[in-house]
Amino acid sequence: xxxxxxxxxxxxxxxxxxxxxxxxxxxxxxxxxxxxxxxxxxxxxxxxxxxxxxxxxxxxxxxxxxxxxxxxxxxxxxxxxxxxxxxxxxxxxxxxxxxxxxxxxxxxxxxxxxxxxxxxxxxxxxxxxxxxxxxxxxxxxxxxxxxxxxxxxxxxxxxxxxxxxxxxxxxxxxxxxxxxxxxxxxxxxxxxxxxxxxxxx
Numbered sequence: 001x002x003x004x005x006x007x008x009x010x011x012x013x014x015x016x017x018x019x020x021x022x023x024x025x026x027x028x029x030x031x032x033x034x035x036x037x038x039x040x041x042x043x044x045x046x047x048x049x050x051x052x053x054x055x056x057x058x059x060x061x062x063x064x065x066x067x068x069x070x071x072x073x074x075x076x077x078x079x080x081x082x083x084x085x086x087x088x089x090x091x092x093x094x095x096x097x098x099x100x101x102x103x104x105x106x107x108x109x110x111x112x113x114x115x116x117x118x119x120x121x122x123x124x125x126x127x128x129x130x131x132x133x134x135x136x137x138x139x140x141x142x143x144x145x146x147x148x149x150x151x152x153x154x155x156x157x158x159x160x161x162x163x164x165x166x167x168x169x170x171x172x173x174x175x176x177x178x179x180x181x182x183x184x185x186x187x188x189x190x191x192x193x194x195x196x197x198x199x200x201x
Contacts, residue, residue: 002116003080008106013064015040018120020108023076023084025091025099031073031084035108035164036064037121039171067121067162079110110166122169127156144179152177 008019013036021034073084082088082103090101109116125142133140141150141157151158153174 003082003103003105003108005082005102006104008104010036010064013038013106018107018118019064020103020105020119022094022103023101026070029073030070031076032068032070033076033103033164035067035069035119035121037067037169038063039065039121039123039169065121065123065162067164069164079112080108081111117166118168120165120167120169122163122165122171123160124163124172125153125158125160125174127153127158127174129157129159130161133159149180 003020008017010019010021013019015038018035018037021036023031023033026032071084073086076082077084082101084101088101091099092102094100108119110119111117129137129140137157140159142160143150153176155177158174158176
């Protein structure tokens with residue numbers, strides 16, 4: 001299957017499909033490709049609470065995850081089968097003033113030595129932030145819902161990063177600490193008679 005421009009869209013993207021949105025000119029005479037994929041994780045798989053509240057932004061499943069790949073235009077042209085050099089007349093300026101080629105290619109492949117290799121968005125979580133993440137903890141660290149409490153791993157913030165992988169994504173998710181409770185428990189301590197409050201030893 002070759003890469004077909006306008007074969008997909010963000011609105012029609014399904015779990016497991018990858019979308020190559022566009023190519024954008026960036027510094028150093030490079031091009032940067034933006035990919036999107038709805039990734040099924042343990043936290044969004046068959047979650048009744050999220051499903052029954054999908055119209056409420058606070059219960060958002062996050063939509064498509066994004067990943068970027070920066071490349072030499074000549075090399076990208078070879079592997080993706082589309083001209084990304086300045087000679088391509090399809091370069092245009094988007095609403096943000098960036099030079100792009102709109103692509104919207106569903107399930108993009110790189111052709112390497114005659115083999116078509118699927119390109120997938122891969123998530124890897126870490127407790128070591130990038131410089132930008134460290135300066136923007138409030139928006140960069142993982143949370144429980146849109147404005148929820150931070151999710152931690154061994155007491156440290158979790159940062160979810162993405163990259164492009166060939167064939168199959170091997171996601172690396174850190175085990176989250178148990179949520180901290182802020183309300184006092186309304187339970188009955190063991191060894192206490194509920195009706196009298198008497199403590200048994």
